[in-house]
Amino acid sequence: MSKLPGYENTVVCPYNKCHIILKSRIQTHLIKCAKQHPEIVLETCRFDVTHKFPAAERNSHEAECPSRENFDRYLYSVSTNNTNTGTASQSTTNTRRNPPPNYDDDDEDW
Numbered sequence: 072m073s074k075l076p077g078y079e080n081t082v083v084c085p086y087n088k089c090h091i092i093l094k095s096r097i098q099t100h101l102i103k104c105a106k107q108h109p110e111i112v113l114e115t116c117r118f119d120v121t122h123k124f125p126a127a128e129r130n131s132h133e134a135e136c137p138s139r140e141n142f143d144r145y146l147y148s149v150s151t152n153n154t155n156t157g158t159a160s161q162s163t164t165n166t167r168r169n170p171p172p173n174y175d176d177d178d179e180d181w
């Protein structure tokens with residue numbers, strides 16, 4: 072497995088294997104290339120929108136997707152945050168009280 076220098080910055084276009092695209096350009100290229108190949112219907116990776124593959128390959132791709140690890144961590148932190156904000160907003164509602172009645176009594180004395 073020897074790679075040419077700089078090769079890791081490129082991706083092979085899923086619509087045409089002759090297209091070697093810079094990673095920074097792949098999103099734009101995919102939109103253009105999808106229009107040029109309406110007969111090729113590809114699914115988009117849940118973890119990275121620049122990953123395209125035939126529907127039959129979804130399971131095998133997502134099992135090995137290099138972006139999957141980051142996505143799992145992101146999901147975990149989001150769900151943790153959701154739990155915290157849920158508790159916080161509940162306690163805010165509970166601790167909200169009417170103004171103390173003493174204030175009104177003082178006012179009547181005047």
Ligand SMILES: [Zn+2]
Nearest residue numbers: 084087090104
């Ligand atoms: Zn292409």
Ligand SMILES: [Zn+2]
Nearest residue numbers: 116119122136
């Ligand atoms: Zn992927």
